[in-house]
Amino acid sequence: MKPSPHIDFDRNAREALGNEFLQRALRSAMVRFRELQAPVIAEIPEWQALRAYAHEVKLHTLGRLDRYLQQLEQEVSARGGRVHWARDGGEAATIIARLARGRYVVKSKSMTSEEIHLNEALERAGCEVTEGDLGEYLIQLAGEAPSHIIAPVVHRSKESIAELLSAAAGTPLPAEPEVLTAAARRLLRQRFLRADVGITGVNFAVAETGTIVVVENEGNIRLTTSLPRIHIALMGIEKVIPRVADLAVFLTLLPRAATGQRMSSYVSFITGPRRPGEADGPEEFHLVIMDNGRARIQADAEMRESLACIRCGACLDVCPVFERTGGHAYESEYSGPIGAVITPLYRGLRAAGDLPFASSLCGACGEVCPVKIDLPRLLLELRARVVRERGASWSERIFVRAWTWVMTRPARLGFAARAARMLQRLVRRRLLPLPYPFSRWTVSRDLPVPPARAFRDGWSK
């Protein structure tokens, strides 16, 4: 894979803050998600116990992924499916492109396929690929990247969507969601009926039965797994869970945390290809199990709980930073708090080391995560790694070192406080420029006026 360029989150955030439509759209989307989620979460009195259970199941499974993945492979094979293993995104894309070569492909929304830029690989292999999820289809028409895990096109207005769909349909369409959705249904239905290959992601893979579970609202995943002759499912190694019974918990948590629904419109449990005598369903079922950096995270005791993520997007919806930047500022398929944790793990601290700092550590993400990932802790761990391995800017190093130097001796603190009071008076009379970090503080805030006499001076007398 090509080395990732540095992600300048501060620059991206400034750009997003300057985009008024984006600010309004994000705010109303996040508020709406939160309003939908709160009541259906509150009606489950055992919510906290279910979070703890889900967390434990995930951490247990991560400990023995080798065993569970082999069990999964065995069960999928026993039901006539084929299992493929891929070390990285390139291998996964190659395997899928080989299976699909030259054929017509419909693909369902899958974060994992975004992660490995699957569409580009398929097009190089001579496939025509259509995204089936409405939001992803619009993103594909626009040549963009999704900006939210479950609301990929939240950054676009209905007017701009009308333009995209009018061009695709070859006829002008009004900027009305109902009409636009109906037009997309007609455009896409033809493609589903024609497709030879359907590609989906995987929400959960059950080791004991060899079942993959996919969750959606639109029905595109059902079409993708019912009509084409070949179904290829792509999963990261962390998606496996031990038992069917565990799904009762995960499927109680996921829709409520993601979209605020008691249950998503459709949940498909696929166990192998169609069986003898069945009228539809794929003749071939392929499961691609991909590592792409996950085993490295699994071996990292401090960071491994990030692999428990079930991609619900709840941490994005409560994040005051995400609410103001949107997903594109993260320059990664994974945005928001979970993106700020896993993007640096996948792409390296040099490229993505700014992201863990782009948080006020307000803790809202950790509080809502349905699988109880301690996101603030993971952000803190990564910050320490960034400082240790990449280093901080010289001005920041000087500030923090000076701070800790002063704070290790009360006499120094007393002196520094008096010095600060004096310096501040000079600054106020504009006799001195403000040093970092106060220079940036005062862009939009005043500095506090120091007391004439310090508390510690009064107390010690």
Add this chain to the structure above:
Amino acid sequence: MSAREEILRALRAASYEAPLPNVIASNVLASGAKRSAGDRVERFIERAQAVGVEVIHAERPALVGLIAHHATSVGVRSAVIWEDELLVPVAAALQAAAISVTDRPEQADAGITTADFAIAETGTLVLTTSRGRPRAASLVPPRHIAVVSQDRIVGTLFDLFPRFGSLPSALTFITGPSRTADIELTPVRGVHGPVAVTVFITE
């Protein structure tokens, strides 16, 4: 070394033991506390209606007539029907009402199926696929009409999974019509799957 071996070796090297919690039994959950069969039916109706499903009560003798009447009244001209004991007389009744029965879901106005189970707490229909019960029937036509027996309505997800021995090639949860809110978060029905779902509850 193959990718498989390499991945498994890395995972084995970093493996550790952490406890697997015992499966949560339904009666542990207050929200799934044992409800009477009647309560479950009522809860199912309320929750299914909340997601836009039309629910119709049908005594067994009236069921076939009610389905045919419903199909006619919403303008169904052709339907695809699952092969199911319960639905055998439906095909005849539809044909009597000048509704053709087809095995091409993409040409049908409605798909008529049974549901193996329903989940009260979430208003969910649970369908399994097998010979004569194609997946497309509940998916491809713009309308889905489903019949579920009262005694098949379970309380919560926690009550459902213990009812399955082995899983079919496709098990599907259907909770309301197909929906999207991708365009400025405006909810719209029927983006890929059915625009309308009607459930007949029978004893």
Add this chain to the structure above:
Amino acid sequence: MTVLRRLGVSVDVPIAQTCCGQVAFNDGFWDEARPLARRHLDIFEHADAVVAPSGSCAAMVREFYPMLLRDEPALMERAQAVGHRTYELSQFLVDVLGADDAGARFPHRVAYHPACHGLRALGLREQPLRLLGKVRDLEVRRLGGAEECCGFGGMFAVKFESLSSAMLDSKIRAIEGSGADYVTATDASCLMHIGGGLSRRASPIRPIHLAEILAAQ
């Protein structure tokens, strides 16, 4: 201090104390934060209870010292012991002393901003409001989006100045909409941030620490 003494608690303010190390810790400078944590433990270990007029400092000792000191088992044990008896002021008054009336009078309209660390790391939800409810002549004004962060976040406020300011803007609009004369919180740092923003806008609304209200008579 005034408040604690009024309630009959014997209070010592060790003059040797400086900073718990949170500034450095949160910014990833763990090696720099550790000596401060050690100092903090040395100084406060003898107390029956450690009360901090700051939710984030209390959270640092209670929740994050064990993380910072995990490679030093001896220190870690001491940190856990001190952590268990470290409290934010309102938490100490209400949960430990069982006193929700500090005997204060403050004849003003006040909006309460639940600072994030207190709210989420310490679970302070009711305590500050119960204390404010018992202050004579004080009117608590409802703050919209109260649980949304003010945007301070230590070095975040300077590293991502534009984001921090945008968050502060929302907070200040909510404070202005509350009709309060004062905005209070359990954290001096959030108040410094909010106060800096109010002052820049030349707003008549003043920031005030919860302890100052409880001490007022």
